[in-house]
Amino acid sequence: DAGVIQSPRHEVTEMGQEVTLRCKPISGHNSLFWYRQTMMRGLELLIYFNNNVPIDDSGMPEDRFSAKMPNASFSTLKIQPSEPRDSAVYFCASSLVGRATDTQYFGPGTRLTVL
Amino acid sequence: AQSVTQPDIHITVSEGASLELRCNYSYGATPYLFWYVQSPGQGLQLLLKYFSGDTLVQGIKGFEAEFKRSQSSFNLRKPSVHWSDAAEYFCAVGAAAGNKLTFGGGTRVLVKP
Numbered sequence: 001d002a003g004v005i006q007s008p009r010h011e012v013t014e015m016g017q018e019v020t021l022r023c024k025p026i027s028g029h030n031s032l033f034w035y036r037q038t039m040m041r042g043l044e045l046l047i048y049f050n051n052n053v054p055i056d057d058s059g060m061p062e063d064r065f066s067a068k069m070p071n072a073s074f075s076t077l078k079i080q081p082s083e084p085r086d087s088a089v090y091f092c093a094s095s096l097v098g099r100a101t102d103t104q105y106f107g108p109g110t111r112l113t114v115l
Numbered sequence: 116a117q118s119v120t121q122p123d124i125h126i127t128v129s130e131g132a133s134l135e136l137r138c139n140y141s142y143g144a145t146p147y148l149f150w151y152v153q154s155p156g157q158g159l160q161l162l163l164k165y166f167s168g169d170t171l172v173q174g175i176k177g178f179e180a181e182f183k184r185s186q187s188s189f190n191l192r193k194p195s196v197h198w199s200d201a202a203e204y205f206c207a208v209g210a211a212a213g214n215k216l217t218f219g220g221g222t223r224v225l226v227k228p
Contacts (some may be wrong), residue, residue: 004158033215043205043218056215091158097214103149104216106159 002026004107006092012113018080021110024073025094033104034067034077035091043091049075050097082114117142117208121219128196129227136191136222138206147209148189149216150180154202162204165189176200201226 005024013019025032033048047057049069057067064083069075079086089111093104118141128134140146147166151159163174170182180191189206203223207216 042220045215045217048215093159103161103164105161106151108158 004092004094004105006090006107006110008110009108010111010113012115013082014115015083016081017114018078019082019086019112019114021077021090021092021112023075023077023092023107025075025092026105027073029094029096029105030072031095031097032069032075033093033095034075035093035106037089037091037109038087046077079112082112084114087112087114117146117210117217119206119208119217119219121204121206121222123222124220125223125225127225127227130198131195134191134193134196134200134224136204136206136224138189138191138219139187140189140206140208141187142208142210144210147214148180148182149207149209150174150178150189150191151205151207151218152176152202153205153221159205162191196224196226198226198228200224 007022031050034046035043036046037043046059047067048055052069065079067077089109091106091109093106095104120139122137149164150162152162153159162178163172163180165172165182173179178193180189182189203221205221206219209216
């Protein structure tokens with residue numbers, strides 16, 4: 001299996017620009033999670049989907065952030081407009097909920113720098 | 116609400132020495148517990164997990180962890196560290212298998228030659 005795929009791996013943009021991060025979960029997984037990692041706040045969950053439906057978006061910082069999962073094999077996290085404080089590493093993870101031994105598998109992350 | 120505390124931000128250990136990383140959790144029911152490792156510039160890799168059963172769980176790369184309900188702890192151990200074990204280690208708790216995880220702040224491990 002290819003694992004969780006994220007693109008781009010690195011993104012540098014200017015304040016005010018729109019940023020779109022992409023994630024392809026492991027085939028067959030039915031849950032998808034977006035995390036953000038910063039030095040100040042550590043790893044924090046932004047939003048997660050189950051069967052393509054958003055279940056909990058309480059971690060989304062503000063309305064500038066939005067996430068979609070149009071199908072089981074693709075999700076996007078969009079920031080519009082971006083701000084320097086959004087600079088972080090964004091991880092996508094997927095899992096197969098419903099089995100006793102399921103686990104979240106993480107992608108390599110997207111390092112976002114907003115200038 | 117669930118929470119995880121990793122009391123040690125940094126640990127320095129000599130190569131070949133033993134390693135123990137502490138993790139304390141707060142959760143009202145039976146927790147699902149995980150240890151992940153993150154090498155510089157990389158994603159998170161699962162080391163081991165505890166759902167139920169034997170409280171001593173074995174993981175990859177020679178790591179093990181022990182679940183102690185009375186102490187709300189899930190400490191990670193390795194008998195003899197290798198230079199390649201230098202990384203950041205995260206303990207996490209989940210409400211149910213595959214559900215959202217709450218991570219501790221991480222412990223950065225440095226390995227001296």
